[in-house]
Amino acid sequence: MIDTTRLRAAALALAATALACAAASAQPAAQAAAAAARTPARQADYIVAIVNNELVTQVELDQRIARARLDALRTGARLPPDAELRKQVLDALIEERVVVTYARDSGLKVDEPELDRAVANVAAANKLTLDKLQDRLKAEGIDYARFRANLRDQMLAERVREREVISRIRVTDAEIDNAVAARQGQMAASSEMNIAQILVTVPENASPEVVAERREKALAALARVRGGEPFEVVAKAVSEDANKDKGGEIGAKPADRLPDLFVNAVKPLAVGAVTAEPVRSGAGFHILKLLSRSDVSTASVTQTRARHILLRPSTALPVDAAQKRLAEFRDQILAGSRRFEDVARQYSEDGSAAGGGDLGWTAPGSLVPEFEEAMNKLPPGGISQPVVSRFGVHLIQVVERRQVAVDPKELREQARNVLREQKFGPAYTDWAAELKARAYIEMREPPQ
Incomplete structure (x- = not known):
């Protein structure tokens, strides 16, 4: 489906003959209508729509449709049926004209050096010097001043779009609060924890008697730690996991790479503290000690x-x-x-x-x-x-x-930027629709 929700650069690039299209799109409606009247033999070229003081011609519409089909072939995208494709491309062209005419009246300016760079980029992209570009434009019947004016319109449209749409976007404090809370949750999940454990295993499908015996062993180990024995000494003597020789130390890992059971168990602990009770998992009973934790506030x-x-x-x-x-x-x-x-x-x-x-x-x-x-x-x-x-x-x-x-302020500003970007597309759609509603748009029927 053709994207008509934004005046994107991709939509502007659907012309099959870019330089010729630049002249056509910048030509005032009255001038183009007179030119069409002087060339009645070109039945394929006629006015499809008049938008404010601009027009859309059939030749331009055909060029855009042809380019859309070429792009679809190159990218493998699926296009809608011909009638729907024509409608979407025509709607995009009308939207462009509406935004361009609004941009001219916006009060924004494009400096000559900026325009010169844009012209130089067009020449370079066509592997031409500036003099050769002017010669080519002249050979194709395109006035160089009109060509520059068209580029200026495109740049103005881009700027007015950013100014107008961004000014319409509202991000509330509640939305920022929620985004910051979600971000802090992500930061907490990625903060590192170093945990040591004493594991007393429980065989699969163990009887209640065996489970009780294993739990008593874990409680005895916990009592030794509470009695003042070093955790690592008890781990080496009792633990049944692969890290017992290292005093049960698992090693620093991001919280999202640790079992949720472990993270939740040590969450309320101060660094150096041990869980109050053995923690039961499918593997057995764990006594956990929080060796270190990166503080979310200093992430x-x-x-x-x-x-x-x-x-x-x-x-x-x-x-x-x-x-x-x-x-x-x-x-x-x-x-x-x-x-x-x-x-x-x-x-x-x-x-x-x-x-x-x-x-x-x-x-x-x-x-x-x-x-x-x-x-x-x-x-x-x-x-x-x-x-x-x-x-x-x-x-x-x-x-x-x-x-x-x-920094907390920076975190809120990041959240504001992300939310603003998420709202840009819908805000642009509403803004463009309002412009179109206020614009003069006259649709023309094909000549008989």
Whole structure:
């Protein structure tokens, strides 16, 4: 199914002929209608819809549908029936026009240097110099100023989407409290415990008399420990497990790798304390001593310092072209012919470009899921394959990692970010629907 819930870069990239589509999508409705009237022989090209002062043409719709089918062949995705596919693609095109026209009136600006980088990326993706790009545009009947204006519209649409949608998302304190509690539970499960045990085994299907005798033996061992004998001495003398020679010490393990029975039994204990009664399991009776435990309040998280190169796809730079361009950058960087930070300064379409793409130290939950998932798989110094997120296509390099204590305020902010990201999709759907409801949309019938 075509994703129409977000104005994603992938949706913008469905044009079969990107440069030609850039001109078509930016052409005012009156101008395009006049052009169509001057070329009556092209019966296949007609106006499908007028959206505010923009239009959608049949040629563009056909190109998008063809590209969707090519993408489905490449990825193995299943497409809906032809009529439903046409409706979904048309709805996505109308949504794009609605957002673009709103973005123009939003008051947001795109600086000329940022626009220059976007144009340079389009040229590079097509293996053209800027002069050759202008020549190609001219040969295809596309005005260069209109081409730049179209790219500017795409960038404005991306920015207004982030501003408007994020401002609509509400995260309550109760939601944050619940998320923090869940996170602390995860941290507790991953905190390490070192437990020692004295095990008195009970044979399978043992009679009540045997079970009672075994329990008495465990109680006698517990009495020796309470009487002042060192736990490890009693363990070596009595315990029937593989760790008896080490004084019964199991070794430090994350809580989620220990039996729940053990974790629950030692949870109320102070470090150095012993369970008040033997704990019964399928193996027998256990006397447990908590040797050490990492305190949840001082648990640490892994922070990552990363940098990235961001290309923002548009109708002039489809997602696959941006991915290919970043893959070329990756090969050059790995070969040693270019430095990551230099490429970021020259080409990245992000505010971090001036700093070589450096994003600083980030904690879990600070970045969009697609980015964070790819980043977390990289070792320090590693460079990802191109990664698509709602912001565009990224090339990511991990610079270094560190363990830091979790600050309660930071934990709440992480929870807020995760919740905000989870709500982004529904919030965007509502916002786009409201824009469409206020927009002028006129559907046209095919010419007879």
